[in-house]
Amino acid sequence: MRPAFSVLFLTTLIGAAQGLFIALFACELLAAESLPSSFFVGGSILVLIMSVLGGISSVFHLGHPERAWRAMTMWRTSWLAREGIALPAFMASVFAYGVSHWLGWGHTLAVGTFAIVIAITLFVCTAMIYGAIKVLKEWAHPMTIVNFIVLGCASGMTLAAAYASFTAPEIAGVLAQAAFWLTILGLITRGVSLWRNATLRPTSTLQTAIGIRHPHIVQKAQGSMGGSYNTREFFHGKSPAFVRGVLLTLILGAFVLPLVLVLMLPLLAFIIQYLGLLAERWYFFAEAQHPQNLYYQGKS
Amino acid sequence: MTQLALVIDLNVCVGCHACVTNCKQWNTSGAAGSLVDCNPYEAEPNGTFFNRVQTFEVGTYPNTDTVHFPKSCLHCEDPACVPVCPTGASYKRKEDGIVLVDYDKCIGCKYCSWACPYGVREFDEQRKVMTKCTLCVDRIYDESLPEDRRKPSCVLACPPGARLFGDVHDPESAVSIAIRERGGYTLMPEANTKPANHYLPRRKTTVSVRSDELYRSDNPHKIDGAPFDKNLPPTNEELN
Ligand code: SF4
Numbered sequence: 001m002r003p004a005f006s007v008l009f010l011t012t013l014i015g016a017a018q019g020l021f022i023a024l025f026a027c028e029l030l031a032a033e034s035l036p037s038s039f040f041v042g043g044s045i046l047v048l049i050m051s052v053l054g055g056i057s058s059v060f061h062l063g064h065p066e067r068a069w070r071a072m073t074m075w076r077t078s079w080l081a082r083e084g085i086a087l088p089a090f091m092a093s094v095f096a097y098g099v100s101h102w103l104g105w106g107h108t109l110a111v112g113t114f115a116i117v118i119a120i121t122l123f124v125c126t127a128m129i130y131g132a133i134k135v136l137k138e139w140a141h142p143m144t145i146v147n148f149i150v151l152g153c154a155s156g157m158t159l160a161a162a163y164a165s166f167t168a169p170e171i172a173g174v175l176a177q178a179a180f181w182l183t184i185l186g187l188i189t190r191g192v193s194l195w196r197n198a199t200l201r202p203t204s205t206l207q208t209a210i211g212i213r214h215p216h217i218v219q220k221a222q223g224s225m226g227g228s229y230n231t232r233e234f235f236h237g238k239s240p241a242f243v244r245g246v247l248l249t250l251i252l253g254a255f256v257l258p259l260v261l262v263l264m265l266p267l268l269a270f271i272i273q274y275l276g277l278l279a280e281r282w283y284f285f286a287e288a289q290h291p292q293n294l295y296y297q298g299k300s
Numbered sequence: 301m302t303q304l305a306l307v308i309d310l311n312v313c314v315g316c317h318a319c320v321t322n323c324k325q326w327n328t329s330g331a332a333g334s335l336v337d338c339n340p341y342e343a344e345p346n347g348t349f350f351n352r353v354q355t356f357e358v359g360t361y362p363n364t365d366t367v368h369f370p371k372s373c374l375h376c377e378d379p380a381c382v383p384v385c386p387t388g389a390s391y392k393r394k395e396d397g398i399v400l401v402d403y404d405k406c407i408g409c410k411y412c413s414w415a416c417p418y419g420v421r422e423f424d425e426q427r428k429v430m431t432k433c434t435l436c437v438d439r440i441y442d443e444s445l446p447e448d449r450r451k452p453s454c455v456l457a458c459p460p461g462a463r464l465f466g467d468v469h470d471p472e473s474a475v476s477i478a479i480r481e482r483g484g485y486t487l488m489p490e491a492n493t494k495p496a497n498h499y500l501p502r503r504k505t506t507v508s509v510r511s512d513e514l515y516r517s518d519n520p521h522k523i524d525g526a527p528f529d530k531n532l533p534p535t536n537e538e539l540n
């Protein structure tokens with residue numbers, strides 16, 4: 001699949017935002033007394049900014065953004081519609097959480113718990129957009145959900161450590177520790193899916209695609225000379241060396257360097273991890289082999 | 301329940317692209333607006349088509365078969381493209397099983413095209429909506445057309461008649477009989493989309509000639525009493 005940049009930004013930004021919110025709420029649960037309410041208000045603002053940026057970037061993916069509201073209507077069947085509902089719901093509940101801290105309304109635990117449920121729902125919806133596409137075997141696997149949650153939490157926790165290093169240094173160390181272990185976990189879970197996808201055997205072949213059972217079939221024409229939507233959308237068009245480069249970048253950027261840096265320089269660790277996760281999401285698209293590509297293997 | 305569909309005979313298709321051109325002509329002239337053409341006269345011409353004919357070479361030289369393979373939306377009975385659509389723009393009609401896109405509702409998220417295994421949906425770069433074969437829904441019910449013209453454009457255009465159109469749920473329809481009697485099959489059955497369109501396979505067309513047919517009494521080339529002519533093509537018996 002060709003990586004869609006607006007989607008790369010959307011999923012990495014809201015993933016980190018959800019992870020940051022989960023980290024904030026964990027701070028409230030474990031160390032509420034020692035933290036000023038401004039810590040939670042500022043954190044909520046950060047979560048909201050990132051979610052809004054993610055939402056804005058997702059709009060660039062649409063041909064008709066002015067009709068985007070329609071994307072909420074088919075929530076009974078479509079995970080994309082469910083995400084379209086869960087994202088604004090997440091923003092609204094984080095807003096409510098921040099406001100209750102700001103105005104000292106109390107009930108922040110109740111509002112926070114609700115927002116946590118929405119955050120996890122949103123993780124599942126985002127991941128299932130990909131996980132629900134059965135023909136993309138690389139995506140249609142529970143590991144997709146695991147990775148979206150773990151990588152979102154890891155980057156969010158790294159960001160929480162960076163944020164706390166400026167606003168609440170006394171807990172920054174603990175958060176950095178948590179980010180370290182979540183990143184290790186992410187390395188394992190993403191490693192599992194990288195390995196699985198690299199060794200997957202495709203179900204469909206050129207033989208099943210055109211229904212001719214002969215071992216030797218070569219495509220001679222694909223019904224267009226200058227390419228088509230099918231050649232643009234489903235092939236990333238990059239060389240194997242480039243793809244290997246992205247793989248290396250994602251391993252270093254999303255995991256190795258943040259692990260080295262997070263305990264000392266959490267902000268730098270977050271910036272590098274975010275860029276690494278962009279590479280990770282790029283690779284997530286590039287490694288998915290769409291069966292329609294069988295029909296677009298050659299032209300003359 | 302009716303399920304309209306195309307049945308494409310790969311044994312008959314000669315790869316002339318008449319269906320492609322007529323499909324484009326019909327659908328670009330319709331009320332829904334033109335199907336975009338980018339760089340039509342430059343390098344890399346490309347555009348939106350609902351139907352494409354691809355060509356495959358099967359076997360190794362000299363024993364090869366050139367197979368022309370027309371491909372359009374298969375109007376699946378369990379279409380992967382429909383449930384994923386967040387807006388309901390993609391839908392399958394209950395009354396005749398045609399899968400359609402409502403261009404006024406589509407937000408152009410392309411998600412449906414990811415879910416379809418066959419790569420038959422094409423995003424229109426001008427109208428910014430997803431498009432695909434409509435099974436000529438704007439022809440087949442049009443009562444202003446003579447009854448025998450109420451068929452998809454591609455079917456009417458096909459010179460050798462490789463494209464059949466009808467209800468695959470009616471066991472007595474021409475398409476059902478063709479599927480039954482000529483080994484009709486669906487594409488990528490493993491994707492479980494249950495395509496309504498079927499393909500009829502290549503058949504070996506051999507003509508077996510026996511000597512009594514070559515030298516039969518009404519053979520105009522036969523000269524009574526003349527000896528066997530070495531220049532005549534060999535018969536099966538002589539070959540074996
Ligand atoms: S061929 Fe593709 S676009 Fe057409 S109905 Fe089936 S899944 Fe949908």
Ligand code: SF4
Pocket residue numbers: 384385386387388389390401405406407408409410411412413429430
């Ligand atoms: S591109 Fe249009 S038809 Fe396809 S899933 Fe999106 S809204 Fe539905």
Ligand code: SF4
Pocket residue numbers: 322323324326327350351372432433434435436452453454455
């Ligand atoms: S049925 Fe109509 S829209 Fe579909 S391929 Fe044929 S001519 Fe094109």
